[in-house]
Amino acid sequence: MAAYRNLDKTEAYKALMQHKEPPRLDAILDAARVRACEVPMGGGLAFNWAASPVDAPRLELLRRLAAEQELVAKFRLLASGELMNTGEKRLVLHHLARGALVGPVFRDGRNLGAFYEGERRKIAEFAKAVHDGVIRGSSGKVFTTVVQVGIGGSDLGPRALYLALERWAKAERRFKMAARFISNVDPDDADAVLSQIDPAASLFILVSKSGTTQETLANETLVRSRLAALGLDPDKHIAAVTSETSPLANNPAYVASFYMDDYIGGRYSSTSAVGGAILSLALGPETFAELLAGAHEEDLLALEPELEKNPALLDALIGLYERNALGWPATAVLPYAEPLSRFPAHLQQLDMESNGKRVNRDGEPVAYATGPLVFGEPGTNGQHSFYQLLHQGTDIVPLQFIGFRENQISDDVETEDSTSRAKLNANLAAQIVAFAAGKGDANRNKDFPGGRASTLIRGERLDARALGALLAHYENKVMFQGFAWNLNSFDQEGVQLGKVLAKKVLAGVDSASAGVEGALGAYAELLGLEA
């Protein structure tokens, strides 16, 4: 059991709100603090919070908030099968897909951990059969490409993870099949992908938990018609990842079906079959297993009751202090690793769709800020793009850096007496300090105010284990923030109104109608839709 209260009903919050100014970062940041503010993570990673606006007094208040809102206890409840998704009345079990944390979870007589593990094994066997050429395309060609067809949570996480490990897998001789992704209903998306592959040697994975995702079904039709036009049998080229109750389940139109359930939400589903199928096929089941192991290692750390040893909890509360007390409405994720180029886009969904809510878990409006805006691009590129505003703009944006000591692949080049990796990481170190401390200059145009806080997740090398730990860290950070804000981080009602209105437009809206309905019709006409 736990007590659920809004953030502003806690004593710790009231105390935190007495600290609406951050400490001077240039006054507290030194080598000793950098070394002291390290928290080990899984997968060879470490979380460093030295440049965050949290000193000893503020840390103590965050500790009190974690205790008052029973944050770790609520994670235990969630992991044990408590109905945490209050909006949709569902369990929340994405952690279970990578390992039990507090014991098995049963629902309607089914051991859910065993179910997820069973699907993972089915996928591994299927992947082996595909890799061995036992399962082939309808024209007899071996499958060399795998294409995920899905949108949102069925797209962004798996895509980011694939891109993060593609080159590594090749270097490690784990690479099996090239992966591609079709997501948008804009037919130019599918068309571009289809033009890059050999359909006869391509296996498509249709990912839709409900089996009714409009964009995905439209793309499926497009893919099927292209395959048929080439004389291929689509039923032999498409596998499905869906729920057991969906129209796609146990359907002879699919060469295989892998299942997920309602207890794993789209944006949390990368470690389920949603990510498992494509990652196992493209990079090998062992790679996916290592990703899960890294994620599980990180989940265990999130059960740690001591704040300074729980990286996701600490990261979450630092972010909450920045959002609610310091009033910073956005945060940027800046990975100094090109393979993580689409990871910020996944985190953008994970964070904004989970905690971009104005009501609490009981549907009551809250009187405080919740989920921040999240964006980001890899470094060093961002330095040459938007860092200008981050350094010298009129708003402060706290930053979440990610970096690795080693390249993913071995080759490097030395120019001006340093390797490219050294340049990359020198820039990362420099930016952290430049943002935090700034530098005064009599020429105000060259003056850097500093005070731009940041955190750093640092690893040895970006491999599957590290990536799994990274992914789980953010999933758990977002979860803890949601608990602290007393939200339900696991539904997404915000998608509904647009769906309803889009259906209306497709059915035909009369622009002669009054008010907003007429506007809807007028926009539809401007965009070429018939009334």
Next chain:
Amino acid sequence: MAAYRNLDKTEAYKALMQHKEPPRLDAILDAARVRACEVPMGGGLAFNWAASPVDAPRLELLRRLAAEQELVAKFRLLASGELMNTGEKRLVLHHLARGALVGPVFRDGRNLGAFYEGERRKIAEFAKAVHDGVIRGSSGKVFTTVVQVGIGGSDLGPRALYLALERWAKAERRFKMAARFISNVDPDDADAVLSQIDPAASLFILVSKSGTTQETLANETLVRSRLAALGLDPDKHIAAVTSETSPLANNPAYVASFYMDDYIGGRYSSTSAVGGAILSLALGPETFAELLAGAHEEDLLALEPELEKNPALLDALIGLYERNALGWPATAVLPYAEPLSRFPAHLQQLDMESNGKRVNRDGEPVAYATGPLVFGEPGTNGQHSFYQLLHQGTDIVPLQFIGFRENQISDDVETEDSTSRAKLNANLAAQIVAFAAGKGDANRNKDFPGGRASTLIRGERLDARALGALLAHYENKVMFQGFAWNLNSFDQEGVQLGKVLAKKVLAGVDSASAGVEGALGAYAELLGLEA
């Protein structure tokens, strides 16, 4: 001549700040307003501001602000060769690269418009020679791939434009060479690209105005060593785009050199040789010429003194009202067109690097908000990602939609009685209205507050001309906002401090030093750099 004053010294600003609440969008939005709020643009585009929080009284105040800050007059001055980049004491002439607006511009006896046009012609001739196989790789292979090596403004704009037209060019039989982009100093970036191409058939374009960009030179060394290792002569595989005074100019190490000057800043350089070389080589000189024509058409519209007929000016002032009076710190660019997938990343640089400033054009601190945060992803994907927060989060983010009536390529598929394009655009129309008007629900979790303002740029089809117009619209919007805020939108001092500190780190920083310097050394150690 024009007078330059801070925004808060204008009467119009003071009047605008009496309107810190927006009008109720669900009260003003109807079919008549949608039709009335259309402003024609170039390239077959139109700007629609019906869902913006600007009614007749507010529009009148924006009109007064435009007049008081002499926004169009300042554009005329800029276009005529006034020293508008006050920070670096330079002219600002990116418009001239696509056509003279108010007459020729001379500097040190040189006709600059003729210079830019001359480079464009040189590029067109070079591209023809490459396409005809007259200029080949050192092993005799015809060049089939062109790889841009550059970062920031030398990367994001050209990359976004190439991606936007790649499929269209193929459908139009304009496609000549595949384009790739190497940007990050992380060697995993170059490695990934090099693994996808045939170096013997690849031409590299080294883009660095100064000739000293650290990341780009490191990547050049990497590329050269790979070419040499394959027995190829790098000097025959690399062209340079640089300034005439750079070390790369007139250098026998390059098969050709194309020039830009200090009057076109990186983020404004897509219509100069920076974009011209790769786009002409990949998609043909005619395609680049059409892009320029569309941009020029849009520039001419930006000279229009009447606010309601000047789309960039109107867009700029709506954004300023949202930023300064309504206090909305961010904005999202949401193109409902998959080919525009990286366009928001380019606009993120264009906007944030131009106007993310806290001092005015004379280096004096300003007391008001300036450039907003900018982010975005294509639709419909964003609906399944971060729109949750945009609809129901605790902050309001105004939106900039982009849509097209037709697909870029002809194939489509019908499912559930509608084409995919119809679904895409139905969703776009639906989202505009859902954001603006919301929908009440007794279940607060399903309640949509509305009041989320937006604008829409709409076109027939995304071709080269439309893309040029779109690009120029945003360049001019950012320029007008910069004038209104009394900033210098054309320098970027924010990149300097990081550069200085990175150099320090590479030279070796002692973590035993006190304070921030020691922190720098400690971070460097954590990231694997030797002291």
